[in-house]
Amino acid sequence: MEQILLPVIDNAGPEVKAPSRFQRILFVWLPVRQIFPVGIGYLVNWIHRIHPEISLEVLDLTRFSEGEQLSELSKAIDRFSPDLLAYSWRDVQIFAPHEGDNSLRRAFEFYYSPNLLTRAYAAWDGVRMVWKYRTEFHKKLRFIREGMRRAPKAQVMVGGGAFSVFAEQIIRLLPEGVIGVVGEGEEAMIKLIEGRPLDDERTIVRRGREIILGKKAGAVEIRRAPFDLSYLESIFPGHSLYHGKTVGIQTKRGCPYGCSFCLYTYIEGKRVYYRDPEDVIDEIRQYRDRWGIRNFWFADAQFIPGVKAVPECLSLLRAMKEADLGITWSGYIRTSLISPEMASLMVESGMGDLEVAITSGSQEILDSLKMGFRLEGLMEGCRNLKNAGYRGKIILNYSLNAPGETPETLAQAVESYEEICRIFGPENVYPMVFFLAVQPHTSFEKRLMREGWLSPDYDPISLNPWTIRKLLYNPGPLGELIARACLVAWDIEPMAMGRVVMREIKKSLGEAPFSPKGSVAVGAS
Ligand code: B12
Numbered sequence: 001m002e003q004i005l006l007p008v009i010d011n012a013g014p015e016v017k018a019p020s021r022f023q024r025i026l027f028v029w030l031p032v033r034q035i036f037p038v039g040i041g042y043l044v045n046w047i048h049r050i051h052p053e054i055s056l057e058v059l060d061l062t063r064f065s066e067g068e069q070l071s072e073l074s075k076a077i078d079r080f081s082p083d084l085l086a087y088s089w090r091d092v093q094i095f096a097p098h099e100g101d102n103s104l105r106r107a108f109e110f111y112y113s114p115n116l117l118t119r120a121y122a123a124w125d126g127v128r129m130v131w132k133y134r135t136e137f138h139k140k141l142r143f144i145r146e147g148m149r150r151a152p153k154a155q156v157m158v159g160g161g162a163f164s165v166f167a168e169q170i171i172r173l174l175p176e177g178v179i180g181v182v183g184e185g186e187e188a189m190i191k192l193i194e195g196r197p198l199d200d201e202r203t204i205v206r207r208g209r210e211i212i213l214g215k216k217a218g219a220v221e222i223r224r225a226p227f228d229l230s231y232l233e234s235i236f237p238g239h240s241l242y243h244g245k246t247v248g249i250q251t252k253r254g255c256p257y258g259c260s261f262c263l264y265t266y267i268e269g270k271r272v273y274y275r276d277p278e279d280v281i282d283e284i285r286q287y288r289d290r291w292g293i294r295n296f297w298f299a300d301a302q303f304i305p306g307v308k309a310v311p312e313c314l315s316l317l318r319a320m321k322e323a324d325l326g327i328t329w330s331g332y333i334r335t336s337l338i339s340p341e342m343a344s345l346m347v348e349s350g351m352g353d354l355e356v357a358i359t360s361g362s363q364e365i366l367d368s369l370k371m372g373f374r375l376e377g378l379m380e381g382c383r384n385l386k387n388a389g390y391r392g393k394i395i396l397n398y399s400l401n402a403p404g405e406t407p408e409t410l411a412q413a414v415e416s417y418e419e420i421c422r423i424f425g426p427e428n429v430y431p432m433v434f435f436l437a438v439q440p441h442t443s444f445e446k447r448l449m450r451e452g453w454l455s456p457d458y459d460p461i462s463l464n465p466w467t468i469r470k471l472l473y474n475p476g477p478l479g480e481l482i483a484r485a486c487l488v489a490w491d492i493e494p495m496a497m498g499r500v501v502m503r504e505i506k507k508s509l510g511e512a513p514f515s516p517k518g519s520v521a522v523g524a525s
């Protein structure tokens, strides 16, 4: 492991607070679909607690129109004269279908529609969308390059969710000298600020064609990480954009599960670190009282990451209930660990809509994806919630056509949806149909490479339609059946298509017994 060479200040061990090498740090939130910059909030609080002598400022590019963003960046740099420019890059999803974004629909129309006109339109619109994705991606690179040009003496650092996922690709597209950070950024920033070596942090830098990676030794001690919203306000012009909206709060970091398609463990690590309920509640109160926030999203990779996490979750929920916050909250939650006691506390502490990654209706498929839960447990948790008086929505995330999917397992997916409808009432259950998107740094990606579905040197940020087709994993004849169900659903109910997809799949499987023409195993195209 090579050390990243930065001037090191003598005697600056972790126990002795070293003087800061930087006086003015400008955080730049690269523009994304509007969402509160959770990570920047924690980073500035962390730095301010340790180095209150440093001036910090947050520039949120999302609040400016496209045409203004570059000039606002230049103005902020000229006015603030940062000596450290810290870019936070949240989303790079090359292909990120969501409500209001037709990209998955167009892709399916292009690949699967029987109607030639529809295919031609999808091809045209698809090219436009791909161009948009590409432009968005390159725009962010331009903001980083422009920052370096405008503040040539400043050190530049980049981090954030999207950067973490595509760091190796992005760092190659940036000038030398940029320090990238994969995953949590608190300690890496403090070390840089204090001039300590960074080679025990997950840094990534480029020297010529060579990429140098650091390896993180410890973890950020977030147990006591108080949050001061008034400080954030004082350095964050335009924060009122987020008042009254949903805000993300992290209650813990890390997830011990190893679901084969998921890269959250790559980003956050497998060990779980918790924050004190006291700090979490204090943070919620500040947002509620100062910004009128009533809806929170616990931005944990997984709210209940395993049996060991249960006592921590219970004490947070108990504290929330006692604090009687008058809020609603949500997050990614495994219902398989929801006991009757946990269910009551969830309801009483204000749990709003619930997003559950059921993924498949077949235990065999769940096991092959290494999901680490039993379907009966998931159903049991749902019953516990219902008995505890839960009345919110249940959003059920399915990833259909995983390796090993057969007409029988597909029928089981529909049955599992119907079972949950029986528990909560169909009007409360919203199935969301996804596919296993292949993500870098996952065992699913490695498996597909081994099996020849993906080439080992494929480019995860490519916008080539053939690569996109491979990355939206939906192979074989079942893929066609599901895609057609999706096409019907988009026509009938574009904003809530999951229910129609379930109905259509059931119809297709039931009406004409499905006889696969070939194997649906991984590797089939
Ligand atoms: C919670 C979450 C959500 C919630 C957010 C709720 C909310 N109100 O905040 C919801 C469900 C709404 C959501 C939606 C989406 N999400 Co999301 N989400 C996450 C998740 C699980 C955690 C993000 C988070 O807030 N973490 C907690 C904070 C504290 O961490 P952070 O912001 O990353 O900051 C830390 C580090 O990144 C770093 N850091 C950040 N900035 C900087 C800057 C510097 C200089 C340094 C050194 C370090 C640094 O330090 C920070 C503190 O340690 C991540 C996956 C993950 N485990 O990280 C995906 C993730 C960020 N989401 C992702 C995506 C794609 C999306 C969507 C686009 C999905 C979609 N198709 O609609 C949407 C769009 C969001 C939007 N812009 O509107 C991707 C982004 C990467 C990518 N592939 O493009 C991720 C990484 C997941 C993935 N599959 O790859 N998401």
Ligand code: SF4
Binding pocket: 255, 256, 257, 258, 259, 262, 263, 264, 265, 301, 302, 357, 371
């Ligand atoms: S439980 Fe959730 S966060 Fe954890 S590995 Fe599985 S999918 Fe990822």
